[in-house]
Amino acid sequence: MIDIIDLHKSFGGLEVLSGLNLTVGRGETFAVLGKSGTGKSVMLKCVVGLLVPDSGVVIVDSIRVDANSRKALAQIRQEIGFLFQSGALYDSMSVRENLVFNLTRHRRVDPEDANVKAEHYLTLVGLEDAIDKMPSELSGGMKKRAALARALVIEPQILLYDEPTTGLDPMTSSEIGELMKKMHQKFNITAIVVTHDILCAGIVSGRAGVLQDGILKYTGTLNDLAKLEDEAVAGFFRNPL
Amino acid sequence: MKKFFVQICDISVFSLRFFKEVVVPPYEVGEFAGHLANFGLRSLPLVSVIGLLMGLILSLQTKPVLARFGAESFLPVMVAVSVVRELGPVITALVVAGRVSSGIGAEIGSMKVTEQIDALEVSSVDPYRFLVVPRVLAGIVALPLLTAYADLLAVIGSFAIIYVSGGMGWQLFMTSTVTSLSFADIVPGIGKTFFFGFVISTIGAYFGFKAEGGTASVGRAATSAVVFASFLILIADFVLVKIGILIFE
Numbered sequence: 471m472i473d474i475i476d477l478h479k480s481f482g483g484l485e486v487l488s489g490l491n492l493t494v495g496r497g498e499t500f501a502v503l504g505k506s507g508t509g510k511s512v513m514l515k516c517v518v519g520l521l522v523p524d525s526g527v528v529i530v531d532s533i534r535v536d537a538n539s540r541k542a543l544a545q546i547r548q549e550i551g552f553l554f555q556s557g558a559l560y561d562s563m564s565v566r567e568n569l570v571f572n573l574t575r576h577r578r579v580d581p582e583d584a585n586v587k588a589e590h591y592l593t594l595v596g597l598e599d600a601i602d603k604m605p606s607e608l609s610g611g612m613k614k615r616a617a618l619a620r621a622l623v624i625e626p627q628i629l630l631y632d633e634p635t636t637g638l639d640p641m642t643s644s645e646i647g648e649l650m651k652k653m654h655q656k657f658n659i660t661a662i663v664v665t666h667d668i669l670c671a672g673i674v675s676g677r678a679g680v681l682q683d684g685i686l687k688y689t690g691t692l693n694d695l696a697k698l699e700d701e702a703v704a705g706f707f708r709n710p711l
Numbered sequence: 712m713k714k715f716f717v718q719i720c721d722i723s724v725f726s727l728r729f730f731k732e733v734v735v736p737p738y739e740v741g742e743f744a745g746h747l748a749n750f751g752l753r754s755l756p757l758v759s760v761i762g763l764l765m766g767l768i769l770s771l772q773t774k775p776v777l778a779r780f781g782a783e784s785f786l787p788v789m790v791a792v793s794v795v796r797e798l799g800p801v802i803t804a805l806v807v808a809g810r811v812s813s814g815i816g817a818e819i820g821s822m823k824v825t826e827q828i829d830a831l832e833v834s835s836v837d838p839y840r841f842l843v844v845p846r847v848l849a850g851i852v853a854l855p856l857l858t859a860y861a862d863l864l865a866v867i868g869s870f871a872i873i874y875v876s877g878g879m880g881w882q883l884f885m886t887s888t889v890t891s892l893s894f895a896d897i898v899p900g901i902g903k904t905f906f907f908g909f910v911i912s913t914i915g916a917y918f919g920f921k922a923e924g925g926t927a928s929v930g931r932a933a934t935s936a937v938v939f940a941s942f943l944i945l946i947a948d949f950v951l952v953k954i955g956i957l958i959f960e
Contacts, residue, residue, distance in 0.1 A: 515829075518833055520829055520832060540837075547833055547834070547835045548835060550833065552830070552833040554826045554829065555826070558825060558826040558830040560822075560827055560831075561821075561822075561825070571834070572836075575737075575834075575836065576834070576835055
């Protein structure tokens with residue numbers, strides 16, 4: 471479903487990704503662990519075409535993201551939901567409008583049906599009471615939930631998460647993780663979860679990888695990774711709470 | 712110096728893209744209406760005060776000078792021509808740039824640093840078409856109307872000074888003002904405000920899009936937008952005045 475082959479990306483002479491390879495199968499959830507600044511978000515942004523790789527290939531659902539026109543890219547993005555680290559809710563729109571916006575704009579969903587869908591997905595994430603609130607009125611956890619509902623409402627085949635639990639308390643992190651897992655199973659979603667929250671990774675993912683020195687240095691189940699003696703990896707599993 | 716020219720090229724490319732994108736559907740009618748209200752209606756109180764003050768101050772300053780030459784009766788003509796040709800368009804544009812250009816810079820800059828622009832792009836929405844085109848169109852439509860309104864208030868302000876000092880009645884004042892204004896005064900005066908409106912919105916949007924990092928860059932975007940837009944308005948005014956003279960006189 472998602473293939474990343476020999477991905478390179480530099481910023482002003484600093485090479486962030488240096489030959490990264492990753493394959494994520496349909497319906498699989500893969501967690502990418504790594505310290506801050508190792509290029510996890512850069513990798514995600516290359517997958518969705520927000521950043522253009524210096525070299526390498528990114529294939530999503532058999533379509534090359536890195537070498538396609540703007541129009542083709544727009545088509546691919548219709549199948550991708552993206553949860554941003556900050557939530558990135560449109561702050562000039564209410565929660566409802568945030569969800570309805572994408573549905574009515576591209577999918578030509580009737581506004582009434584879009585409203586019903588928005589209410590349904592906000593109920594799934596436990597935010598039915600906040601539907602007409604503005605993003606500025608929501609707490610950090612509520613914003614993450616609303617952003618998750620916005621990513622889900624388009625019923626994507628692929629979901630990309632950029633630090634979905636950053637800044638949340640462990641209880642809320644677990645709740646968000648459980649919610650993500652439930653959604654993935656329910657809709658058979660393929661997902662990449664970029665995180666340094668080992669609790670969240672443990673809940674949602676089958677396989678995980680550690681991004682270090684611009685490549686996925688180790689991949690395997692979290693149990694496999696926990697046994698590694700590399701200090702950079704062991705640090706994630708030490709005192710997860 | 713090289714950086715400055717690179718930025719000028721960058722701004723030119725960003726601005727010229729408007730003419731390509733404005734004709735491509737979907738047309739953001741709702742967004743345009745919202746920004747028109749923001750640009751136009753919300754600028755009205757400020758423009759009203761500035762327009763009126765412009766007429767009052769100009770008349771107060773000019774009256775004694777004209778009196779020295781026994782030419783007080785020319786006051787309505789002088790004020791009307793100065794305001795319609797030059798002061799109205801430029802002062803309105805500068806005042807609106809201070810309010811709107813910085814607002815656009817801060818708004819788009821804040822969307823940029825909070826990844827809302829990335830979110831638009833991931834949703835297959837072209838941020839330029841969605842955020843820039845309606846704002847620039849609103850600027851092009853609203854500024855000429857605001858300028859005409861400011862010009863009118865300036866003339867009323869001028870009448871107030873003349874009337875209070877017992878110089879002239881309303882009918883004589885209006886006859887004198889209207890007959891003094893020609894096509895060559897009104898068309899270049901209002902004509903350049905279309906360009907000023909374009910500059911105010913485009914420059915605000917450009918600096919907003921360039922914001923990156925944290926909230927400090929949002930503040931910088933707002934400040935740069937208003938400084939650069941004001942600078943460009945004055946430079947463009949010089950060029951447009953020259954062109955106006957070549958065409959109309």
